[in-house]
Amino acid sequence: MTQGPSVPVPVIAARHDKIPSHEGAQRANNRHSTLGVFGRAERQRGSAVTPRSFDPSAMPTVTMVGGGQLARMTHQAAIALGQRLRVLAENPDDPAAQVSPDVVLGSHTDLTALRKAAVGSHALTFDHEHVPAEHLAALVAEGVNVQPPPEALIYAQDKLVMRTKLAELGLPVPAFAAVAEPGDAVRFGDANGWPMVLKAVRGGYDGRGVWMPESAAAATEIVTDQLARGVQLLAEAKVPLRRELSAMVARSPYGQAAAWPVVETVQRNGQCAVVIAPAPDLSDELATGAEALALNLAEGLGVVGAMAVELFETTDGRLLVNELAMRPHNSGHWGMDGARTGQFEQHLRAVLDYPLGDTTPLAPVTVMANILGAQQAPAMSIDERLHHLFARMPEAKVHLYGKGERPDRKIGHINVLGDDVAVVREKAERAAHWMSHAVWTDGWDPHD
């Protein structure tokens, strides 16, 4: 399939012949009707309200564990679909807790809080992968509709389980090994070359939990320190990268799946900074291969909801799988403005077993640039920066997360659509840099 900028990428339905019927969706909801989790039929029958008032139980409630920006943007999509997104948030000022009227305050590591958040909801899903597996198993046993199911989610929670499974499936992954003591890392580095990569098996994000020691001494220090903190580690060969890509798909319980075009992700300090959709100059062969790999993985692992497959494109033109995320992902933010159906809406459709939306891009190129907190927050308020940005660049689509500015923290993102990759990327990055630093990188001064 062609991924060229002028060719819209169609919805890829793994099983076009199996678009779920309303009855199918109803059955899926009714499966869990025993424990205060209402089916659609019950919602329609059990209403005591007058036809003129709105019955909140007429539309589904989805619980999202985690109150970060992904939950906040999922809430935005839920509003448009007439649904309610309940969030389990640690703090009332978390990005999603600020905007949802239905917040359960508590920790994702507390089963009581998870249970409370699940009561009466039609599906329970996640804005991160850190809920302990035993809590997920308990929720499922109690009849909660956990999506993605824990058996699939484990491959996004534990990098060692994920690497082992992908290797078993014959998929290309970097050389890897478990690390139980410093000697394991040193032997791995000696065999596979220095620098090597050490990763926390669980709990890492935005490059926190990734180290690249250059020597046996450095590796020994990291392993000793992390093991003492109770962090389980994995060793990986450092891959010679041409660039990084992400293949995003969504899949419903019914088995319908849809793919967005494969994108290029640009990382700075181990953290995603820019996404270019579709990935420029990606051969048809690699694009189709990456898309098929993601669709097949979603099906094979039984994923429900959005899934990003982070990929390495090696300097010799091969694709290796880095990691899986089974939730909306930074590499899909471009689609909020750049695709007919964005990832947040698609994730909701998928976890509720609705038919999935059209993923066609709305422009030949969309570039997403993250607004990352500057080392020193600028004196100019963020609101004033936004005024100046809008004055200079009316086409920039801005998404702010309601987060305080801290160095390198993701506080928002900007999408710019257009025809030419270089032009669009320069605009998006200039806009994001302005929002982070209150400095125009091209020296522009509105008062000159």
Ligand SMILES: Nc1ncnc2c1ncn2[C@@H]1O[C@H](COP(=O)(O)OP(=O)(O)OP(=O)(O)O)[C@@H](O)[C@H]1O
């Ligand atoms: N084996 C490797 N070889 C080369 N670079 C790597 C390797 N593993 C990780 N990296 C670099 O470090 C980044 C972060 O690694 P990884 O995606 O495993 O961590 P993470 O913190 O879970 O990421 P995320 O921000 O996606 O949550 C990658 O995007 C890549 O730039």
Ligand SMILES: [Mg+2]
């Ligand atoms: Mg990653």
